[in-house]
Amino acid sequence: MMRLNSIFKTDTRPSEITPKKVLESRRSWMKYGALSLAGIALPARSEDAVKEKKSPLSFDKQKSKYSTNEEKSSYSDITSYNNFYEFGTGKEDPAQYAHQLNTDGWTVEVVGEVLKPRIFDVDQMMSLAPLEERIYRLRCVEAWSMVIPWLGLPLSKILNEVQPTGNARFVEFVSLHDPEQMPGQRRPSLDWPYTEGLRIDEAMNPLTLLTMGLYGELLPNQNGAPVRLVVPWKYGFKSSKSIVTIRLTEHQPRTSWNHSNPSEYGFYSNVNPNVSHPRWSQRKERRIGEFFKRDTELFNGYSEWVSGMYGGMDLSAHF
Numbered sequence: 001m002m003r004l005n006s007i008f009k010t011d012t013r014p015s016e017i018t019p020k021k022v023l024e025s026r027r028s029w030m031k032y033g034a035l036s037l038a039g040i041a042l043p044a045r046s047e048d049a050v051k052e053k054k055s056p057l058s059f060d061k062q063k064s065k066y067s068t069n070e071e072k073s074s075y076s077d078i079t080s081y082n083n084f085y086e087f088g089t090g091k092e093d094p095a096q097y098a099h100q101l102n103t104d105g106w107t108v109e110v111v112g113e114v115l116k117p118r119i120f121d122v123d124q125m126m127s128l129a130p131l132e133e134r135i136y137r138l139r140c141v142e143a144w145s146m147v148i149p150w151l152g153l154p155l156s157k158i159l160n161e162v163q164p165t166g167n168a169r170f171v172e173f174v175s176l177h178d179p180e181q182m183p184g185q186r187r188p189s190l191d192w193p194y195t196e197g198l199r200i201d202e203a204m205n206p207l208t209l210l211t212m213g214l215y216g217e218l219l220p221n222q223n224g225a226p227v228r229l230v231v232p233w234k235y236g237f238k239s240s241k242s243i244v245t246i247r248l249t250e251h252q253p254r255t256s257w258n259h260s261n262p263s264e265y266g267f268y269s270n271v272n273p274n275v276s277h278p279r280w281s282q283r284k285e286r287r288i289g290e291f292f293k294r295d296t297e298l299f300n301g302y303s304e305w306v307s308g309m310y311g312g313m314d315l316s317a318h319f
């Protein structure tokens with residue numbers, strides 16, 4: 001805890017200071033949310049939550065049944081070694097430049113093949129379920145990994161709100177496109193905006209989280225504030241950051257990495273030690289902060305909950 005204490009500049013452990021801090025930022029979101037909605041009433045659920053004086057941000061301190069028991073990566077590793085190409089292609093670029101991103105008044109539109117398209121502000125999304133802490137492994141395609149205590153809610157809670165139509169077979173996630181705030185977007189390192197996608201059953205799987213925080217705090221910008229996806233059985237690039245649009249579609253959406261290099265980055269990108277990346281093996285991974293490599297597990301160790309979705313599929317063809 002020594003290290004964390006120094007990061008948070010306090011004698012209190014982060015887990016103990018969380019509720020107040022998070023609650024304070026919730027209030028500022030409420031304020032901005034109200035402004036941006038300009039007179040449009042907040043949905044009943046959000047108002048009810050306030051009336052009941054029950055913070056919708058209170059989260060389950062018990063470990064979720066989906067959490068790993070492995071040692072968590074340090075807060076400083078999680079927030080200083082990132083991939084977020086909107087802020088540059090170097091691992092240290094996001095921590096250096098992402099503070100330029102203004103997340104005030106952020107909204108996410110949930111549109112497409114749905115009966116009730118809707119624009120959510122971040123607070124409204126958080127109000128749909130109590131935030132829950134889940135300690136998930138994040139395995140990057142570059143063969144490193146971390147263990148991160150995320151704070152989020154199952155994406156299915158949001159999707160159920162908008163009522164997918166019978167044509168909704170995929171979900172597309174679009175991240176913010178704003179070259180003024182995101183210097184990396186002034187270069188064609190990817191085809192902007194960053195887009196990703198999941199099949200609808202993957203999106204509805206209880207492991208798939210819409211995440212607003214980590215280590216009991218709101219997400220630092222470099223980790224994808226104010227709202228990012230976390231899909232723990234897939235390579236990290238499927239977990240889109242700073243999302244502004246969630247679109248349900250009939251056809252498989254085009255995704256940024258697949259588009260830039262289809263032979264290296266498949267649509268599914270399930271973590272799989274038996275399917276090599278064309279330029280390196282995926283059999284082993286280096287846990288950031290450790291010296292010796294570990295064996296990579298199929299579906300990043302989450303087979304129990306996800307393998308059923310891929311029955312009969314050739315995972316080397318659908319990599």
Ligand SMILES: Nc1nc2c(c(=O)[nH]1)N[C@H]1C(S)=C(S)[C@@H](COP(=O)(O)O)O[C@H]1N2
Binds near residue numbers: 078139140
């Ligand atoms: N919008 C956006 N989302 C993104 C990326 C990105 O460049 N832009 N990088 C992805 C990659 S490659 C990884 S490994 C994870 C890293 O998440 P982390 O920095 O929170 O560990 O974010 C993913 N989400």
Ligand SMILES: [Mo]
Binds near residue numbers: 140141
């Ligand atoms: Mo990644």
